[in-house]
Amino acid sequence: xxxxxxxYGGSSVGNADRIRNVARRVAAKKKQGxxxxxxxxxxxxxxxxxxxxxxxxxxxxNEREMxxxxxxGEQISVALLAMAIHELGVKAMSFTGPQVGIITDKFxxxxxxxxxxxxxxxxxxxxxxxxxxxxxxGKTCEExxxxxxxxxxxxxxxxxxxALKAKCCEIYTDVDGIYTADPRLVPDAQKxxxxxxxxxxxLAALGAKVMHSRSIEVGKxxxxxxxxxxxxxxxxxxxxxxxxxxxxxxxxxxxxxxDDEAKIxxxxxxxxxxxxxxxxxxxxxxxxxxxxxxxxKTSTSTTDISFTVFKNELNRALAVVKKAAQSLGAxxxxxxxxxxxxxxxxxxxRSHSGVASKMFGCLARKKINIDMISTSEIxxxxxxxxxxxxxxxxxxxxxxxxxxxxx
Amino acid sequence: xxxxxxxYGGSSVGNADRIRNVARRVAAKKKQGxxxxxxxxxxxxxxxxxxxxxxxxxxxxNEREMxxxxxxGEQISVALLAMAIHELGVKAMSFTGPQVGIITDKFxxxxxxxxxxxxxxxxxxxxxxxxxxxxxxGKTCEExxxxxxxxxxxxxxxxxxxALKAKCCEIYTDVDGIYTADPRLVPDAQKxxxxxxxxxxxLAALGAKVMHSRSIEVGKxxxxxxxxxxxxxxxxxxxxxxxxxxxxxxxxxxxxxxDDEAKIxxxxxxxxxxxxxxxxxxxxxxxxxxxxxxxxKTSTSTTDISFTVFKNELNRALAVVKKAAQSLGAxxxxxxxxxxxxxxxxxxxRSHSGVASKMFGCLARKKINIDMISTSEIxxxxxxxxxxxxxxxxxxxxxxxxxxxxx
Numbered sequence: 001x002x003x004x005x006x007x008y009g010g011s012s013v014g015n016a017d018r019i020r021n022v023a024r025r026v027a028a029k030k031k032q033g034x035x036x037x038x039x040x041x042x043x044x045x046x047x048x049x050x051x052x053x054x055x056x057x058x059x060x061x062n063e064r065e066m067x068x069x070x071x072x073g074e075q076i077s078v079a080l081l082a083m084a085i086h087e088l089g090v091k092a093m094s095f096t097g098p099q100v101g102i103i104t105d106k107f108x109x110x111x112x113x114x115x116x117x118x119x120x121x122x123x124x125x126x127x128x129x130x131x132x133x134x135x136x137x138g139k140t141c142e143e144x145x146x147x148x149x150x151x152x153x154x155x156x157x158x159x160x161x162x163a164l165k166a167k168c169c170e171i172y173t174d175v176d177g178i179y180t181a182d183p184r185l186v187p188d189a190q191k192x193x194x195x196x197x198x199x200x201x202x203l204a205a206l207g208a209k210v211m212h213s214r215s216i217e218v219g220k221x222x223x224x225x226x227x228x229x230x231x232x233x234x235x236x237x238x239x240x241x242x243x244x245x246x247x248x249x250x251x252x253x254x255x256x257x258x259d260d261e262a263k264i265x266x267x268x269x270x271x272x273x274x275x276x277x278x279x280x281x282x283x284x285x286x287x288x289x290x291x292x293x294x295x296x297k298t299s300t301s302t303t304d305i306s307f308t309v310f311k312n313e314l315n316r317a318l319a320v321v322k323k324a325a326q327s328l329g330a331x332x333x334x335x336x337x338x339x340x341x342x343x344x345x346x347x348x349x350r351s352h353s354g355v356a357s358k359m360f361g362c363l364a365r366k367k368i369n370i371d372m373i374s375t376s377e378i379x380x381x382x383x384x385x386x387x388x389x390x391x392x393x394x395x396x397x398x399x400x401x402x403x404x405x406x407x
Numbered sequence: 408x409x410x411x412x413x414x415y416g417g418s419s420v421g422n423a424d425r426i427r428n429v430a431r432r433v434a435a436k437k438k439q440g441x442x443x444x445x446x447x448x449x450x451x452x453x454x455x456x457x458x459x460x461x462x463x464x465x466x467x468x469n470e471r472e473m474x475x476x477x478x479x480g481e482q483i484s485v486a487l488l489a490m491a492i493h494e495l496g497v498k499a500m501s502f503t504g505p506q507v508g509i510i511t512d513k514f515x516x517x518x519x520x521x522x523x524x525x526x527x528x529x530x531x532x533x534x535x536x537x538x539x540x541x542x543x544x545g546k547t548c549e550e551x552x553x554x555x556x557x558x559x560x561x562x563x564x565x566x567x568x569x570a571l572k573a574k575c576c577e578i579y580t581d582v583d584g585i586y587t588a589d590p591r592l593v594p595d596a597q598k599x600x601x602x603x604x605x606x607x608x609x610l611a612a613l614g615a616k617v618m619h620s621r622s623i624e625v626g627k628x629x630x631x632x633x634x635x636x637x638x639x640x641x642x643x644x645x646x647x648x649x650x651x652x653x654x655x656x657x658x659x660x661x662x663x664x665x666d667d668e669a670k671i672x673x674x675x676x677x678x679x680x681x682x683x684x685x686x687x688x689x690x691x692x693x694x695x696x697x698x699x700x701x702x703x704k705t706s707t708s709t710t711d712i713s714f715t716v717f718k719n720e721l722n723r724a725l726a727v728v729k730k731a732a733q734s735l736g737a738x739x740x741x742x743x744x745x746x747x748x749x750x751x752x753x754x755x756x757r758s759h760s761g762v763a764s765k766m767f768g769c770l771a772r773k774k775i776n777i778d779m780i781s782t783s784e785i786x787x788x789x790x791x792x793x794x795x796x797x798x799x800x801x802x803x804x805x806x807x808x809x810x811x812x813x814x
Binding site for chain 2: 016019020050053056061064065066071072075076078080082083086099120
């Protein structure tokens with residue numbers, strides 16, 4: 001009898017019918033003889049509604065009180081799901097994060113899990129219960145309620161799977177799994193059966209918004225197999241697991257397109273040691289996240305520096321850069337919000353050469369100019385014109401043979 | 408520097424504006440130099456909305472899960488009130504019932520408070536915080552969430568006042584205090600300045616729905632002075648306290664009218680010892696609450712038995728009575744839902760005679776027939792025709808000189 005942790009997101013428990021649907025799935029799994037721990041998010045818009053309430057009171061809510069407020073959303077879901085499971089004649093008990101012994105640090109609204117005491121869950125499981133746990137929340141050693149920030153319920157599920165030595169962690173969502181590219185942009189994108197933690201981490205960072213990176217990182221660290229599945233059907237989903245020999249045969253697992261970055265260029269900066277260090281230190285002080293950086297020597301005494309930031313941080317970045325440009329002696333500043341980043345990801349790259357040239361060649365044949373390039377061991381990203389993004393995505397997806405075989 | 412416990416009901420925190428209003432009141436009291444513990448109910452219709460959610464899932468919700476669900480309502484209120492108090496520059500911390508150490512028995516949805524560990528509240532108070540506590544809830548020794556049933560938030564407030572040795576407990580509601588009669592029925596009803604626990608217990612049982620009897624009983628047991636006040640103005644309100652000499656000068660404190668009972672009569676029951684015992688044991692087994700009982704010997708061998716039950720238990724009671732009537736050998740059964748009960752209450756009755764005859768005389772002059780009479784040390788109740796209820800109320804209120812002196 002194996003122990004399985006399941007997690008159902010907010011849209012999967014968005015109303016009474018959907019909660020009953022989840023209850024049926026849980027009951028069926030239980031009747032197969034599994035021990036089950038089920039992590040649930042807040043129903044549909046509940047969290048947004050609670051945030052709206054807080055905004056009616058104050059623009060700067062205290063973070064401790066925000067955690068008290070928001071943690072009620074998941075508590076409502078778990079109680080209702082327990083009731084729905086009871087209706088099917090299956091024993092179930094709901095618990096809050098604090099009740100179930102999820103101990104976190106003191107950083108309200110973005111707490112990190114420090115420890116999980118599984119005694120209470122083990123006892124309830126031993127009594128034959130499905131254990132239902134409110135996701136996204138925990139408590140400090142001082143019994144203060146905390147929440148785990150974005151992707152918190154996924155994190156709860158993966159961390160519980162680790163603590164309980166579960167066979168696997170099933171993440172139920174409203175898509176069938178992870179795809180070779182966004183199916184809304186690439187119609188023949190194919191569902192991936194197995195993918196490694198590292199690949200999904202690159203894809204998550206690149207905007208494949210199926211799971212938050214924090215949960216994948218925990219899964220990787222403790223080697224928890226994670227299934228991403230659809231709560232509305234019985235399709236197989238995607239298994240996220242440690243790298244296997246078999247995966248290396250696939251050179252490229254997926255292609256991702258993101259358009260949430262903007263590029264800033266400083267022209268003709270006097271080329272002295274420490275110039276870049278000074279600039280990026282100032283940006284870091286202003287809490288601006290930098291993604292890609294290139295520096296290009298334009299003459300014996302000057303250099304151009306380009307980098308990308310998230311669009312929602314562009315204004316903040318420009319303010320810092322304008323001030324810094326003067327003291328650095330830069331000639332001029334330019335920025336461009338109309339850029340896209342296209343990336344190919346695959347652990348097979350480690351053992352296969354020629355991926356970069358194949359990608360660049362494909363873009364060249366399409367007459368798409370490459371603006372910036374960055375690479376990691378298992379990823380190649382190119383910044384191109386924003387207008388060309390979707391065309392590039394489809395061309396590269398096809399170039400690496402990722403489309404459905406039937407087509 | 409004295410410690411005061413305040414309690415604000417659901418309508419007092421029904422929306423953001425009202426929460427801000429409560430925050431201003433709390434902040435003003437704090438700035439007067441008081442230590443403050445504030446108990447809050449769920450916002451307006453929140454509890455009803457949560458019950459509706461549960462009803463969409465099941466007709467027979469598990470009580471443990473109901474407590475998990477319903478306790479979120481107060482948790483939302485306390486977090487929002489803390490934020491609103493922060494906006495006014497005053498330190499405040501919110502706590503759930505479980506967090507604040509309210510230990511109850513295991514009877515979910517109607518738990519009794521066993522103990523309160525005040526350490527955490529004392530610590531937060533010592534740090535200069537207003538302590539805000541979610542009403543209506545606690546936890547068992549096994550860390551299970553419980554709720555306290557009807558009037559639970561009042562009970563939380565009075566119990567905290569006792570545990571913290573507070574100077575008094577202020578119950579804020581949407582009326583100015585306790586009146587000599589329901590002002591909607593008796594226009595010249597007068598607000599009572601001081602009333603004893605015993606009188607208010609009689610009045611509460613009689614339908615003056617300002618506070619639930621459980622809280623008054625706790626207040627009486629531990630001698631906690633309770634102020635009933637309006638959260639929307641600064642009027643003085645009514646002080647509920649232990650009996651004083653001064654109170655004895657007032658013969659009748661208030662008059663109450665209730666119409667939620669029905670009368671059942673068994674005619675010509677053979678008059679043998681144990682007949683009444685048998686009948687009422689069967690009603691008790693069926694969980695029917697009996698209020699008044701009269702037995703009237705009609706001949707040497709038979710007796711008539713009349714009693715009143717709550718209207719919502721009438722059908723259940725009739726089913727039992729019909730079955731019992733046969734085995735007891737009663738001649739016939741009659742029931743009447745159109746009755747009213749009018750009561751006068753006052754500790755002065757103990758030392759003043761003639762209250763009953765004054766009341767009966769008043770009803771006689773109005774040609775209102777008395778159906779049943781019951782009395783306690785400080786109360787006289789008469790059952791009369793339902794149609795005559797309001798007229799009787801106004802007449803008796805005037806008879807005892809309870810109207811506003813200016814009129």
